Structures are given as C-alpha cells and as structure tokens.
Amino acid sequence: MKNILYTKLIRPKSKDIVHRNKNIKDKLMSISENKLTIVKGGPAVGKSTLISSYIGEQNNYMWLSLDENSDDLSYFWTYLLNGLKENIEDLNFYIDIINPLVKREDIFELVSSLINELIYKEELFIVLDDFHYIENKFLLETIEYFICNSSDNIHFILISRREINIYLGDILMKGGIVDIGGEDFYLSLDEAEEFIKNSSKKIISDELIKEIYLNTEGWIGAIKLLLTILDTNKTIKNLPKNNKLFIDYMNKEIINSLSKDEIDFLVKTSPLNYIDPSIYEYIASKNGFEIIRKLIERNMLIITIDEDKKIFRYHNILRQYLIELFNKYPVKIKNEIIENLTRFLINEKNYDEAISIFINWNVYDKALKIIESNADKIVSIKVVNEFPLQYYRKSIDLTFISIFFNYLNLDYERCYTIINSLGNEINNECLKAVKIFDILAGNGSRSDLDTEFISEIDSDLNIFTKIIYYLLYSCALGIRGEYIKALDMMNIIKRYNKELNNSYVDIICQYNKLSLLEEIGKLNQSEAGYGELCKLISNKNYRYCFDIFRNVGLPGIYIKKLEDQKAENLLIEAIRILNEFNGRTAFALIEKNIEYNLAEVKYIQGNIVECERLVNKIIQNCEDNSSYIEALSLKIILLYSENKIKEEEYNEFINLYEKNYMKSNYYSRIEITYGIVLYNLKRYEESLEVFNKVILICRKNGIGYSLVCCLLWKVILLNKLNSDNIKECINILKEAMFYSRDEDILFPYYNNRKYLKDIITKFKLQLLNDDNNKEFIKKLINLMDIKDESEILSPREIEVLESLIAGLSNKEIGEKLFISISTVKTHIINIYSKLGVKNRVEAVNKGRKIIY
Template identity: 30%
Template sequence: MKREVQIISTKLMTPTPRKNYVRRENVLKKLETLYDYKLVVVKGSAGSGKTTICSSFVKENQEFSIAWITLDKENNNVFSFWYYMLESMRVYIEEIKDIISLFQMIMHKDDMKRIIVALINLLSTKDDITIIIDDFHYITDVDVNKTMEYFLKHSSENVRIVLLTREEPKFYVGDFLISGRLLEIGEEELKFSADEGFRFIKDTLRMDLNYEVIHDMNMLAEGWIGGLQLIALARSYHKNDCTQHMKVLNKYMITYLSKEILDALEEDEKDFLVKTSILSYFNEEICNKLLEKQGTKEIITRLFQKHLFIINLDEDRGIYRYHAIFQQFLQHSFKRLEKEKQKKLRLRAAEVYERCGDFEECIKQLLEMQCFEDALRKIEVHGQNPQGWSYLQHIPLTCIVQNKEMTFQLIFYHYCNMEFEQCTEILNIVYEGESGHHPWRVFEFCKALIEENNLQLDVLFINEIEDMDISDVTKAIIYVELSFFLRFQERIKDALYVLDKASVLEKRMKNPYVKMGILSSLCQIKEELGDLKECESLYKQLFQVIEQHPFLSALTVTCHIGITGIYLKRLQLEEAEKSLQHVQGDEAVVGKAYLYNLMELQFLKGDKQQANETIRKLQTFEVYQNELFISSILKYAIHVDGEYAQQLDQFVLMYKQKKEKKKLRTEDKLLYAQILLQKGHVQESLQLLDEVAEFTRKHKVKVLLIEALLLKVLILGNDMQKHKRELLNLLREAVHYSYENHILLPYLRIDKQIQTLLMLLKEERLQDLNEREREFLYTLLQLGDHDKENILLSNRELEVLKVLATGASNKKIGEQLCISISTVKTHIINIYSKLHVSNRVEAIKKATEQGMMNYINPN
C-alpha cells in the first residue's frame, strides 16, 4: 500500500457505489434538500441500502464538501468518536490539525466540550460541510451522545450531520424536529419498489430472469435490498427456484441462503472469503501478505464481479470491505478453523496493519486472539493518549499491572475523570500478593491520592516518573494533573514543585497546550494563596498564549472565568460582571464554573434571591453533591436564612466522618466554625479558627487566613473591652495580609462592631501601618459605611478635600500636596461630580455630613 493510503484510515473513506446502481429518485430528491436541515437521520435495518444511497448521493454531488465516517463498536467512547470526527475534517480544513494536536493531549472527559467549542468556532468560518456518519447505532455511550447533541445544537448553520443508523439516535432530537431542521428517511422509504427491484436484478446484478420470477423474489424480500440480493445470488448458483420453499425471510433463512452461496463458490474463492473475513478492510497487498501468496487481486476482482456483499471503498486504490451481514456469516466459518490457524492469521493481520500504519486495526486483531501482552506493548508504543488507553478496557487488569507505565497512566486517566472505583480496583490488583507493599513508589503516591493520605513527594517518586518510558508530553500532563490534585489537598509546596518539573519539559518541547495547563494551575494556586497581582499577570500570559495560537481560542472562556475570581476577591464587581459577559453564550462549556462565579457576584451585589436560585442550579451538578466540594457551596448557603438547615446538618455529620479519616480541608473547617458559632458553641469555634489560622499562616494562604481572623474578631467583639488588645492585633494582621493584593472580599460583611474597631485601629495604631496599609484601611472604612450613600472618593481626592476645607487656593493645594495646578483642578472636578455638588462649600458640607472627613489621612 502506498504511503498516502497508510496514513488515511478506511473509516474515513466514502464507499464507492457499485456500477449500474439503481438510482433511487425519491430518496435522492430528499437528500438533495439536506442543506435546508441541520440533522438528517437515515434509519433502516442491515442491508436496507442506507450506505449505497448516501454514497451514490456523494458521487453525484461532488461539488459539495462531504466528510464520511464509518463507525464500529470500538468508537463507542468519547475520545475515539471525536478522534474520528476531527480526522474526518482534515481534508477540508487545514487548521484542524491544531485542534487534533490539542485533543490528543487531554485527559478529562469534561475537556471534550472545550475541544468541541474550538471545532465549532473553526467551522463557523468555513464553507458548508456535511458529515455523514455510517453505523451510528454503535453509539450508545452517554458522554458521546451528550457531546454530539451539544455539537449539533451550537454549531453554525453551515454544518450538518447525516446519521445512517439501524436505531433511533440516543440523544435528544426534539428541538430539531420542532424547528423543522430534522429530515428523516425511514425503513419504508428505503425499500425497493417492484420496478426498482426489477432494475436491480436486471441492471445491477445483470441476471437474465423473467418478470414473473423477479416478481416472486421481490414479494419474498418485501423490498428489503439485502434479502433480494441474497435470494438472487442463491438462485444464480442454484438454477432451481429457491423461492418456492420459503415463506419468511428470517435470520435462519439468511444463513441458509448465505451458505448456499458460499458452497457454490470455487474452493480458492471460498478459502479467500473465510480467511479475509477478519479484515476490516483489504486490498491486494494486504491480502497477499495475510495469505502469504501472490495474485489475490484476480480473486478480489472475480468476487466483486459476482456481486457478493463486497463494498468498494476506493476504486482507484482498490480498497474494499465486506458488508456487515456477509462478514458476520463468513466469520462463523472462520471460527470453525483450527485454533492455531486462526491465531496465526490474526497475528499476521495485526502485523500487516501495523506495517500499514493502522495502529487501531493492529490492536483489534491482537485483542480478538487475547494476545494481551502483545496488545499492551503496541498500545504503549502507539497510544499514549486517552484514545489509545480506551483499548485497555479490553485487557485484563492482571495483565496491565505488569506494566508500570501503562498502569500509572490508566490510574491517572480514571482519577482525572473522578472514576475512583476504577482507580481502587487497579490499585488492589497492583498490591495483590505484595503483602500490602509495592516496590514502585508511584503506586504508593496513587494510593495516597485515592485515599487522601498525606504522602509527601520525594526524589524517589519524581525519579520514577522521569525514568518511565513515556513521552515528554505525557509526563508534563501528568505533572500538571498532579499539581491540581495536590493543590486540592492543600499541598501547595508539592504542587509548585511538580509544576516546575512540567515547565522544564514544556520549555524543551514548546507545547502551547502544556503551557496553558501549567499557567492555569499556577493561576489557581496563586489565587488561593491570595497573590492576586501575580495571578493577574499569569492570566495576561494565558491570554497572550491564546492570541498566539488561535486554535486554543476555546479556552478563552476559562481564562475569563478565572480572572473573574480575582475581580470578586477585590470587589471589582463591574469588572467581574464584564468578564462574565464574555462567557455568556458559552455557559454550557464552563457550566458549573460560570454558575459558581455568577452566584458569588449575585451575593456580593446583595441579590440573595437570585444567588439562592443559582445555588439550586449548582447543586444539580454531581460535583457539588460530593463531600469534597460541598463546603464551597454551603459557605454561601449558610447566609440564606433557614433554607439550607438540613444540608448544613448533613454537612456536620459528613465533617465528623471526614475528621476521623483526616480528610478535612481548611474550607471545611471554616464552614464548620461558622456552624458551631450559630449553634452557640463559641469556644469550639474559636479553637478551630486558631487551628485554621496556624495552618494558613504557615502556608501563606492569605484569603482563608483573613476569613479566619475576621470571624474571630466577630466572636471576640461581643466583649470589646475585655479583648480590645487582641481584637486590634487581629485586625492589624488581617490588614497586613490584605493590603498588597487589595483583598476585600472577606471584609464585605463588615458590621458596625467591626467598623468601630477599624476606626479604633486608625486612631490608636495608624503609626504602626505603612503608607499602603493606611490607604487600604481608608478603603475598608468607606466599605463599611453602609448607612451613608457609600460614595467612594480616592485617597488622593480625600487629601485634596481636606486641604480644600481649609480655604486654600488651588495653587496652595498643589504646593502642599506636591501636584500640579491642573491635577488639583481635575481632582476637584471629580470630587464635585461624585458628590453631586457644584462648589467648594457644598462639597465640604456634604463630605462632613457623610463622615468622609473622618477618613482623611492626618499625615
């Protein structure tokens, strides 16, 4: 086979319709209207002519851009299916190679939507393209159907899908039906009429039979094309009337007719059919190598001319495949061969396909003969990505665990998709017979991840990963994924360490997707630490990477979601709202992340009712029903009076169970401290807050530390005289950890009690604060002034206002504050505008009434 054929999977070839095919005028006329529809479903039983009709349509409409995919049971997973979807468009869309490169590196099923969005965006700029998917009835997987439904719903009108299937699609098509964008062609329309049956026998099969015989054959087949061909072929080999003893053309009769056909062939033809029935596709070269003989082209030509169930995939290159019905029958005969002969043929077929560059068919042949070790070696060489790993489901775990690299990757693949039971099952087999221990450190770490034990990273562990016989891309992705889970376990130091390892690899290979993963993980770590300035800088880098690599544009929404978190922590609500507007229209992609930020924004704006509705939506996501993530929702829900009391009680029970297993996170402890306070257990709450403060100080987790300090202030503030010194120290510490990154979110619920303490801090400890800490304190004082109009003047405007109140001229104000006269005028105009006044007297009066003069820095 020539090189260009080796790299093109036959699943992506449009079958060539047989010569002298019967032109189905009515059906073709319906297909010619497909550009009026978004989805076309051609539904019929095996052998009903679905493939022939659509392939003849493609042949007759070569001016259209049409991609073809033929599926089988191996494509019934989200990675394999979309691999073929993307590959099918490579011929028509040059830029698709970038998205394919991105796809080959993802580990999360959730990331498929981002890939699909990138594909949708790319297709929207192209000419019309139609994707015909044959044998779609193999697709029963929930994830595949969900992503297919999403693609159809959101792709532009220049893209349409034609499904050839024996069953109804498993995804919802009601919207397309209601909107008139669904075209259905059913079993009845696919049946031959009497005239079409007559032409099929006479013109296509070239059989010289009289009208009465053809009529009887038509009546028996009841318009079913496959049945009619079987009867006709059986009659051509046996001149007697094979219809006279048949009343029903059932599956037993089909087998009988097929046997009659096979037995009537020459021995070399029969031998060829049986032995090549294991091939998904074939040509002369493949058959020569499989059968270890020359001259198979003559047999192929002879059989094709006899109108057996052989489909021509590529007439110029001489590539064929058997119709599913006929192939299944032939394989029954193949299984009657000696076991050793079957194995030799399968192994030879695997070798032939591998030489052709068809990794998938090679693996399938090995798996059929249960040559699991050989299959595993091929997967290790060719399939270090989720598409390749999907084949591992056919290999016993007892075999897989002998290979450290593949086992580790498989565990990580399941872990990334939160399939923890599969992880545990694999690890149990890994440790079976090892007396509870295993010499490979990586499995100790995997076990710790699953059981959430605090096993620290060490040189031995990293060395094992570095020594693994896996690609740099795979290693880098593993490091990035590790960082996410280590961060979630609050092991920040370890997370940063593995990200450094990933960065070293990325610099060597210059892979934009890996770089995006590293930067994304760093952003989340820095946000959690409260290093918001650094985090914002990292997001700018992310946007730059996307700008440099347009195929990553689908990840833009993720960046907008991420940077919204920074704006919310700084209470920059307008910026947060604008950022979320960039996501609108893509909410389905980011889903829960978008809703979570929206819920936070609604709470911060005081829209409790809307926030409550968003919480309800969030709780429909499985992840927020998980004990690992529930506290991130309930920390807001606790402020909705009474409504979540039952869920908070359930959290208390969950908390105690997690405490016993030492699985508590700081966020869990903070929420529990609030619940304890609500229940009147003040000392327990204070003790827990001290524990949180100690941990967050040690690990420099600023946001959670500030929350713990302020909650303690809220508790101790009930006896201000007794705890005055400690309260001021706590507030002083909170300001210290807040000012540099302008962290305002924890202070939002400043009540009059804390407002009084902040004023006291200003009066008694102002000299202890540096200039920027003082500026931050003034901001807090304005933030807490709920009883006023809450008109915020900048610190400089407040300074100008103070000098203005002395009656100084603009020149004098400028000299005193070391600014130009024009700058003074600008500040005064802004002050008038914000206070809605027109002169100095009114400005001073209104500022005094609102207490603004109290916030002015006396220095």
C-alpha cells in the same frame, strides 16, 4: 440480433421513497439544463432508484439497463435503437446499418443520422444504467460522438460504479455536465430514519434505527438487507453474518466481480481498521496499491481516509463480511496473518492499530506488552478500554493511561469501573494512587488522601505512567492544601514531559497550575494563564473538555474579584457546552461546580433568593456522598450574614467536621467554615483559636487567599472580644490588604461587610497612612458604602470641629455659635463618636485631615 429482451428497456421501479437532501435535489433539478449527467457510486447505493424516480416524472425518456454482454458494438446500438423506436421514423433502416457485414466505421453514419433525426423531437432523456460494463474503446468513441454532437434537447444520464471512460472536455464545453457522486448517495441519519420507516411494516425503535445506520453508514443496499434479515431481532449487534441472504447478497454485489488477488487482499487486510496498501507487500509480496486503486475505481465500498498518505478503510458491512471470510481460514494461517499485520504496524509505530487487532482476536497478553512498552505513544481511548477488567490488576501502565484518557474524555463512569475492579486490597503503592482520581471525579472521600506517595517509582514503568503518577501526587498535594509543593511537583512533571512532548500533559499541568495559583491568591497570574491555556487547546481533539474546564475554573477568579458579570457569562457558556456531555457521569460533577459558582454570583448580585435555591439544590443532590459537607459549607459561607442558616444546620456541620476532619493533619477550606460556625454559635474564643491555627498553616504554605479570609475573621473576633490592642488589629488589616490589593481580592471583604464596615471606618485613617493601601481602601469604602467623615458630621458639628481646631474653649465656641455650653458638649461627644477618637487632641488631629 433478432432476440431483444425488452425488459432491459423498462425503467426499474421502486417502492422505496427517500426524501433527499438539498444538495442532491439541486443536482437533479439541473439535469434538464445540461447535456450529460454522470451518476457514480458503489453497489446498491440507490443510483438507479434515484434516477428512475426522476425520469418517471418526465414525458419522454429511454432507459437501457446494460450488462456484461453490452460491451459489443452491434449489441449496444441495437438495444439503444430499439429503445428509441418511438422517437425515430424507420427502425429497420438503422438496424440494417448495424449489420456486422458493414464496415465498423460506418457506424458513425448511423449515429449522425440518428442525431439529425432527434434534433426535431421534443426533450428526450436517455438513461444508460450500469455503464461500467462498457469498456470497448471503439464503442466508447461512438457513444462519445453521439453525446457530444446531439442537440440541446437530448439529455444523457450515465449510471456507473466506476469512472466513465470517455473524454468529457468537449461535452463540458458544448452542454455542461452534472456530477452525482458516491458521497451524495449515503443517507444522513434523518434520511435513513425516514427510509426505514417507509420501507418496513414493522415498528422499529429509534435506538434500533440508529444502530442500523451506524452499521450501514447510510448505505441503502445494506439498510434494505438488514431490514430483510432482521426479522424479530431487537438488535443487530449479534446478527449472524452467516445468514444465507447476507452471503448471497455480498457475493452477488461484490465478491463475484473480483479477481482472486483482489479477494485475497481484501480478506487478509480485513482485520485492520485502517488499511495502508503497502502492508500487502509485507504479508503477500504483492502490490497492494495497484489492487486498491482498481477496487476504488470500481466503487467497491472503500473509503479514502487520507489521500496523500494513502490510508483507506472498508465500509462496515463489507468489512463484516470480509472478516467472516477471514475467520474461515485455518487457525495456523489466521494467526500467521495476525502476527504479520501487527509486526508491520509496530514497525510503522502504529501501536493503537496493532493493539486493536490483538484485542479483536483475544490475544490480550501481546496487546498488553505493546502498551507497557509504548504507553506514551498510545492515542486512542478505545483500545485501552477494550481490555477485560482483570488485566488492569496485572498492569500499572494499562491502569494509569486508561484512567487518564477516560478522565480527559469526561468518562468518569469508566474511571470508576477500572478503580473498582482493582479491589480494596491493592498491595502496589502506585496502584493505590489511582484512588485520587475518585476524588477528582467527585466520587472519593478524603480518607483516600492518606495514600503515601513514593518519590521514586518502579524504573521499569513507562515514562508516561510515571508522569501520570506524579500528576496525581501533585493533585493530592493541592487537595491537602500544600499548594507550593504541588506547584513544585508541576515543574518536575513538565521537565519529565520534555522527553515525551505530550500536549495533553502540558494542558493538564497548565490547568492545575492555574487552579493552584488561584488558591494561593495569585489571581492576576492565574487569569493571564487561562489566556495561554486557550491557545494550547485551540486545536486539540479534547477541546470541549478543556473548554468546559476553563469556563468553570475562570469564574472562580472573577468571583473573588467581584466581577460577577464576567463570571456569569462564562458560566452560561459552560452550561451550553455541558449539554454535549449530557448522559456522562462527569455531567453531574460539572453541573454541581457550575451551580456552586452561580450561587456565588447570585450572592454578589444581591439575589439571595436564587442563591439560596441553588445551594439547597446542591445540598439535596449531595446528601448521600462525601461532598455533602462541602455543599453545607458553601451555604454557611454565603448565607450566614443573611440570617438564613438554622441552628441545627450549624450543629450538623460541627458534628460532620469533628467526626471526619478534626484529626486531619492538612488544610482545607472546611476549617474556615468551622471557625465561622463557632462564631455564629457565640463560641468566640474557640473560633479565634481555629482561625489562628489556619493562619499559621496558610502562612507556612503560601495560601494567600485563605490567609486573607482568616485575617479578616481574626480582626472581627478581636473587635468582638473588645481587644484593646489597636496596633495588632491595624497590623492584621494591613497584612490582609497586602495580599489583597494587587490581586484585587474583594470577595472576603464583601462577604464579611456586615462586621468589617465599622472596623474599616474605625481604622481608616491609620490604614491610609500606608500609601500602598490608598487605592484599595477607596475600593473598600465604595464596596461597604462607608461615608466620608466630613459627610457624616452635621453642618453644626463641622462648625464646632473647626472651632476646636482653632483652639477655642467650650465657652468661646458657645459664644461664637450662639449656643449653650451644654449643647457644645453634646456636639463634641457626637464628634468623638463619629470620628472614632477619645479626646480633644485626637479630634483636632483627625479634624485637620478631614476638613483641610
């Protein structure tokens, strides 16, 4: 070989600077400590650039760029020796040995001589770029011999697109190996941003950088390509893939190196998001596994998703180009391939992928049929969101599962879009039910609750659709205050779901059940249920969604029990999780619910200033929607006893209530606020009438918590109206305590302590007659800072009371205590007042209990 292209011996230099992550930096640093470094990766990932940058900092190196001609014994060793001519004494000596007339086995003498000559040299790095071109078995043996037997001062770096076909065991034992793999070359978003800004003279926005990164998946070659053909485009979404530079690049780097069968396989499977190679047998009667194995060996931008199940996908840039080739097929052939692909996927029960393919090629009607037949088996939000909006009016199944999945994913904006696309004139009763989602997502009004739910819906609908319908039905019952019916509906849904075994339905049912249990005052059962819910959601894709539901829901229980610190800790965690959903429409609703609960926590903690700030913020954010009256209701409930509510706010609430709620035939906590407002406006008889009405509804529907609130208000009103029916007041208090004591419901007592303190003090002894109430009464005494009567009486009054118990007359008491009869009478009057009794007999009876 006389003609040597010395350009093959020149280290390629690149202006592209990439500051790599710590992992790849550590590997580069260890090259000089090991005998062999293997650098393996797909086309144009930056293998050569990385090593060139590293080698350029070394004092002594040799670089050889291999090509398809290099797979020849004489050719390879001639180039290698010419590259090492500065490190050997007599180049011609070695070249003569390589003469083809010499026996091939004599090459080992050459290699041995070379090894011996290099042992006394300084540290040397030998780089063989594009080593995948070397396939000749004998040539590989000579290279292996050279590497394995070289001294420690020689470091070999082999750069390849696929596996190195030499035995590495001996090399590993004698000097160690550094392995830099394909995964090391793909840039992170931060690395890609730095690379783009250093490589381009244009000002590129962060949004466009992110778009480039997502399309290229961190592949440096593709990033360079897009930067080159981007020109003045502000986006790459519509960048034409028929760009000549793009085509030339993909042909050069990928297509030209493939066989006809390999290209056919890649193009015909390109419509798939994920590739099961067995599909090629179905559409072309050829072994797809063998083809994809060879492609992966050559690092053809194929990513392994599941090695055990043999599921793969193509790199975005590769797939985009393959789809361009696919679209060049005649329409008939293209449609036939689509049909075969989707038929295979349906047979494999991969409905999401089949739907996705139909949608990508605008075959919406066939995609819709798959959903209507298999809605219960769809798992991807993406596929159901890609239908044009007019198709939601065509299909109840599509509408219900789309809204359900988007609601779970906290994408309320998409829910609104789908609901609004249905229009106001919906003839189908089932479709009318989706309006309930508007309320659940914080965007609807109570008028939507007037929807008449039908007990038996179309039998042709998918069972998953039916379950979602009944979930909505249950939610509507809950909003209406029909909690027991709502819980019964949950049990029906769970029975339906046994057929599907859909874990998300179970979780939604559980969460709704816990909310209903809280409303009916079953706080302990609800709290325990949240522990079970945590186990259910621990391994779900939507875990953060349910975590935030829990962290917003559970504090309500703690607040009702006055466990403010537990509530606050969960709410702080909820705020942290919420940041992950920032930008979604769900953010505002969840944030409002958190602020609701935080306002109650601050109220319990006595931080009225912060409580007022929070409720005013909520009110300000709700001024233009149906939630305004609820926000105003919260402010009234928390701050009326602090004299923080203006009369015009009371009047505003009454106007809103009487306009929108007065004629309502179902219960809401708004009614309780209405009764409180009437009380504070001194309309006591009307207030009592409201609470009596709500008490009847609560008893009928088993709404324990609100029943406690209303019973306490009824006692307050009876006391205000100077009712002489002491027995009725005591019975009402006992009923309230019956629903409160086991569940530790304390908030209504604390909230109304301003009025209840005297009432509890007045009837304390009668209430203590019921042994079941004793522990709960003690909590109320501490809560309201009610002092024991013996502490209330002065020492002299206790002496007078002891004399009364002993049966002494006023005169005898005066003589005993050396005070006048007038003073004795004054003490007795004070004792009557403090003990809440009317005569001497009652004072004696009560005194015995206090003193003895």
